[in-house]
Amino acid sequence: MYAIPFLDIPPLRSAGGTVTLPGSKSISNRVLLLAALSDGETTLHDLLDSDDTRVMLTALQTLGCQVTRLGPQQVKVQGLGGRLPVRQAQLFLGNAGTAMRPLTAALALLASTHGGVFELSGIPRMHERPIGDLVDALRQLGCPIACLGREGYPPLRVGHGAPVPLQLQAPIRVRGDVSSQFLTALLLALPLVAQQDVTIEVVGELISKPYIEITLALLARFGVAVIRDGWQRFTIPAGSRYRSPGGVHVEGDASSASYFIALGAIAPASPGHDGITIQGVGLASMQGDIRFVDAARAMGADITGSANQLHIRRGHWPLKAIDLDCNHIPDAAMTLAVMALYAQGTTTLRNIASWRVKETDRIAAMACELRKLGATVEEAHDAIRITPPTHWHAARIHTYDDHRVAMCFSLAAFNPAGQPVRIEDPKCVAKTFPDYFETLFGVCQAAPADIPVICIDGPTASGKGTLATAVAERLGYHVLDSGVLYRLVGLAAERQGIPTDAASLTQPAVAERLGQLAATLPVRFDAGRVWLDGEDVSDAVRTESAGMAASRVSALPPVRQALLDLQRRFRALPGLVADGRDMGTVIFPDAALKVFLTASAEQRANRRHKQLISKGIPARIEDLLADLKARDARDMSRQDAPLKPAEDALPLDNSAQSIEESVQQVLAWWQARRPDWAH
Ligand SMILES: Nc1ncnc2c1ncn2[C@@H]1O[C@H](COP(=O)(O)OP(=O)(O)OP(=O)(O)O)[C@@H](O)[C@H]1O
Ligand SMILES: Nc1ccn([C@H]2C[C@H](O)[C@@H](COP(=O)(O)O)O2)c(=O)n1
Numbered sequence: 001m002y003a004i005p006f007l008d009i010p011p012l013r014s015a016g017g018t019v020t021l022p023g024s025k026s027i028s029n030r031v032l033l034l035a036a037l038s039d040g041e042t043t044l045h046d047l048l049d050s051d052d053t054r055v056m057l058t059a060l061q062t063l064g065c066q067v068t069r070l071g072p073q074q075v076k077v078q079g080l081g082g083r084l085p086v087r088q089a090q091l092f093l094g095n096a097g098t099a100m101r102p103l104t105a106a107l108a109l110l111a112s113t114h115g116g117v118f119e120l121s122g123i124p125r126m127h128e129r130p131i132g133d134l135v136d137a138l139r140q141l142g143c144p145i146a147c148l149g150r151e152g153y154p155p156l157r158v159g160h161g162a163p164v165p166l167q168l169q170a171p172i173r174v175r176g177d178v179s180s181q182f183l184t185a186l187l188l189a190l191p192l193v194a195q196q197d198v199t200i201e202v203v204g205e206l207i208s209k210p211y212i213e214i215t216l217a218l219l220a221r222f223g224v225a226v227i228r229d230g231w232q233r234f235t236i237p238a239g240s241r242y243r244s245p246g247g248v249h250v251e252g253d254a255s256s257a258s259y260f261i262a263l264g265a266i267a268p269a270s271p272g273h274d275g276i277t278i279q280g281v282g283l284a285s286m287q288g289d290i291r292f293v294d295a296a297r298a299m300g301a302d303i304t305g306s307a308n309q310l311h312i313r314r315g316h317w318p319l320k321a322i323d324l325d326c327n328h329i330p331d332a333a334m335t336l337a338v339m340a341l342y343a344q345g346t347t348t349l350r351n352i353a354s355w356r357v358k359e360t361d362r363i364a365a366m367a368c369e370l371r372k373l374g375a376t377v378e379e380a381h382d383a384i385r386i387t388p389p390t391h392w393h394a395a396r397i398h399t400y401d402d403h404r405v406a407m408c409f410s411l412a413a414f415n416p417a418g419q420p421v422r423i424e425d426p427k428c429v430a431k432t433f434p435d436y437f438e439t440l441f442g443v444c445q446a447a448p449a450d451i452p453v454i455c456i457d458g459p460t461a462s463g464k465g466t467l468a469t470a471v472a473e474r475l476g477y478h479v480l481d482s483g484v485l486y487r488l489v490g491l492a493a494e495r496q497g498i499p500t501d502a503a504s505l506t507q508p509a510v511a512e513r514l515g516q517l518a519a520t521l522p523v524r525f526d527a528g529r530v531w532l533d534g535e536d537v538s539d540a541v542r543t544e545s546a547g548m549a550a551s552r553v554s555a556l557p558p559v560r561q562a563l564l565d566l567q568r569r570f571r572a573l574p575g576l577v578a579d580g581r582d583m584g585t586v587i588f589p590d591a592a593l594k595v596f597l598t599a600s601a602e603q604r605a606n607r608r609h610k611q612l613i614s615k616g617i618p619a620r621i622e623d624l625l626a627d628l629k630a631r632d633a634r635d636m637s638r639q640d641a642p643l644k645p646a647e648d649a650l651p652l653d654n655s656a657q658s659i660e661e662s663v664q665q666v667l668a669w670w671q672a673r674r675p676d677w678a679h
Helices: 025-037 051-062 097-114 132-140 181-193 209-221 254-266 288-299 333-342 353-357 362-372 403-414 426-431 436-443 464-475 482-495 508-519 544-553 557-568 583-587 601-614 621-637 659-673
Strands: 006-009 017-020 041-045 066-071 074-078 088-092 116-121 145-147 156-161 172-175 198-203 227-229 233-236 247-249 276-279 302-306 309-313 323-325 347-350 376-379 384-387 395-397 421-424 453-457 478-481 523-526 529-532 576-580 593-598 650-653
Touching: 017 436, 025 041, 025 051, 025 074, 025 097, 025 181, 025 209, 051 066, 051 088, 051 097, 051 426, 097 116, 097 132, 097 156, 097 181, 132 145, 132 172, 132 181, 172 181, 181 198, 181 209, 181 233, 209 288, 254 276, 254 288, 254 302, 254 309, 254 333, 254 403, 254 436, 288 302, 288 333, 333 347, 333 362, 333 384, 333 403, 353 362, 362 376, 362 384, 362 395, 362 403, 395 403, 403 421, 403 426, 403 436, 426 436, 453 464, 453 583, 453 659, 464 478, 464 576, 464 593, 464 659, 478 482, 482 508, 482 529, 482 544, 482 557, 482 576, 508 557, 544 621, 557 583, 576 583, 583 593, 593 659, 601 621, 650 659
Parallel strands: 017 276, 041 247, 088 116, 172 198, 323 347, 395 421, 453 576, 453 593, 478 576, 593 650
Antiparallel strands: 006 421, 041 074, 066 074, 116 156, 145 156, 198 233, 227 233, 276 309, 302 309, 347 384, 376 384, 523 529
16 A cells, blocks of 8 residues: 555556455445344455455444454454344444444444444444434334434434334334435444344335345345335335355455456556456345446446456447446446546536535535546536646545545546646545555556656765665655666576685686576565575675675676566656665666765764674674775776766765655655656
């Protein structure tokens, strides 16, 4: 996940490959609650691991439910059989509507029947999202509920300690035209008290019906067969009781699929690919947002699929504008708004009033951000009309702590003007799809020249690696520690008995063998570790002798030539910070920023000494000073790609600087070189 203030997405050109989606948020939070309320143990597979499911899991554990994590996407839930061991708890539910609404209903009923008092709160935006219709419905039943801030909004206190009688004879009336989650909450909670038939009557036109279908399907999996009379009346039969089905597999998230369906519809296929394949959700999905497929087809996408898979190719191009009632796909419809940027004509998305009470006022947010890109946008209270830009602008997209805003606007990076897009606060995607951008970059391609590179060259122990890593972390970029490749050649040579002393390296045959070795280096970089032929050599390559051997072998042209392409392949989305000796002069001569980092030899020897001593490696400053001077001399004097500043490099002497000061300096230079839109 990109936990950084902003993520700059370079202009994207093409896409192709396979993505596996994280589990559906709607299904994950429903099955977690159902498993917790059931008799028996349930194993949940492919569960979404995100902010919203984490708050639900933590709440259930706080309520006394035993949850065992079997893997990142697999948990075992010990059902409570409809009784809570805990009678008092404070639950923080973040901004998860799928946790707040059903837990409010379930706890209100449990506190009323068995006694108890529970407080439910969230982040400030959650306290602006209405829940009054659900509160009113529960109060009709006799449940004590207090709104602790504004009436009709969280935070809430449910129950007042002692049990109270519930009035379940008359139908429970709930509004269905603000959020279908109120009805879902009642449907999930009422089986806990269904000693008699319990009926719910929906007041007003029910919105987002597909979400109610998910609720009903999952209730059935857990042993409760609700009798549905149209979309107005739902009866939970007397004697209903939750029973664990044993195991449940969570489908991939159909709303999350919308970004990759749109990607396949917008992006030309990358060489060697034939569109985008989505795994984990398919045409047989129980999720309403799967009907996004129909909307995307109407805009021109070429989509085929099976029960659990979708395949998308670019079809009609440019896309076709549509006029669509989106009441059935409120979340995925945001993706249509961004697809509309690539359509011929004006697209109208109607019946989306629920956007106003989601993570943010999504109609206002989408209108504002689409206009930044150059689109003409008209807003109504329950609709939005989008006419594509005639001139695209690069833009900083504000994301309003709304995961869907962040995800759908990433697709604007395919704009024909080749403009980059800045996504502010990209970590907001953690609500439903923590690895969204990594997944996107895994299937997208940009022109290499469009992928920004920052080069940091300089002598040994000047702090290049430290600086490169820190700058890359702040920008979400990849890192190339090129020195480690030469160190690996030295180490591999030693393992294979190829001499690397100065005299042997003058022999052309030895140089050739080392070149071949470098060209076929069995190296793997994985989670910060370096593997050579299956062996973890992360520590072995960092020794001073490995550094000296690297310096010697790096003077050989066959070795340098062999490592050229390997280094250039590190230039990957969304960007790269590369450190070494010739990053700016030879490997990435077109880099957008080049820094030549120096510090006095004494300072560098001191730093290296501290570094080694802190790792428990004995060293003498005098020896280190002599070694690094020798290394500098060799690195600067070799024929091929010697250590020297590129003509356009900015010098940075960090002798008297802290690490943070050097990082800030480089970030300031970087920012100054960004175009106007980034300021
Ligand atoms: N500005 C700085 N002030 C103080 N110490 C620093 C500074 N920059 C780096 N250091 C420290 O100096 C040591 C050497 O830094 P680093 O390993 O990043 O250097 P390097 O140039 O990458 O070395 P090499 O080329 O040998 O790989 C580290 O312990 C690091 O914490
Ligand atoms: N781009 C590079 C990087 C490194 N080398 C050589 C010269 C260095 O002395 C040696 C080890 O590098 P370090 O890990 O200390 O950065 O590798 C080079 O020639 N070109």
